[in-house]
């Protein structure tokens with residue numbers, strides 16, 4: 001395996017030829033490691049000819065926009081915030097099919113970028129696509145498993161040319177580059193481009209996303225606290241999923257009929273395969289207790305996903 005410094009040189013040389021002269025570009029930065037590294041590498045080569053954008057889709061986790069802006073700006077990129085919450089909820093109205101959700105989200109992102117690029121004369125769009133994204137989107141010899149939003153969701157009539165400096169790399173290689181570039185907090189867990197939408201099974205509404213956002217905050221906070229206290233080794237990824245399943249419960253003397261949250265903790269190295277983590281029972285019990293209490297009336301049941309990848313995928317959609 002090449003070392004990170006050599007890889008950075010190779011990538012920067014490729015960027016020079018992809019974005020020559022006074023070619024202008026915008027970058028889609030999600031705050032995830034892939035898109036941050038991609039934008040930073042391009043900015044190192046083209047400087048002010050790149051405008052890095054962060055889109056608030058309304059599908060982010062609690063406090064995420066603020067956190068991302070702060071972290072990415074500290075790594076030296078001047079990131080601009082675009083509020084597109086209304087556009088995303090509008091295009092997702094009534095959609096329940098997972099692949100249709102991904103396509104619509106991909107398309108909504110592109111429409112936002114086209115609007116923004118028109119303002120600055122940008123002709124290129126920098127994305128943080130990595131190898132597993134396009135392999136799993138049917139780019140290789142395999143069947144399409146899911147359209148990753150930054151690959152399968154691109155509309156055919158898109159005018160912007162896509163620049164993907166990390167498209168041949170795997171996650172661990174991207175992490176090595178991030179460390180070399182001194183990007184802070186490079187060990188955050190991965191978060192999918194389509195955001196909480198692929199963890200809200202069924203229709204994506206403001207209310208249902210808000211329920212999942214709260215459950216997600218509980219899972220993240222409890223896992224991170226247990227890790228900090230040395231009671232759990234850090235899982236590779238940990239999150240909640242809102243199921244479109246209602247079941248009967250009871251509070252005091254009253255029957256409830258409410259939704260279910262699934263909790264998923266997995267171990268992996270490159271996301272191509274994963275195993276379900278084996279967290280201590282007390283942690284799962286406390287999660288269930290907190291989620292059902294803090295989301296009383298909305299959630300009355302919490303289940304733990306014990307499935308590996310394969311046969312399941314990490315995300316539920």
Ligand code: XMP
Pocket residue numbers: 136146147148149150190191192193194237271272309312313314315316317
């Ligand atoms: P799956 O669910 O396919 O996920 O086993 C593998 C890894 O990729 C993340 N993921 C995505 N990342 N755009 C992304 O940038 C996407 O559309 C997307 N879908 C899944 C997922 O969180 C896991 O880490």
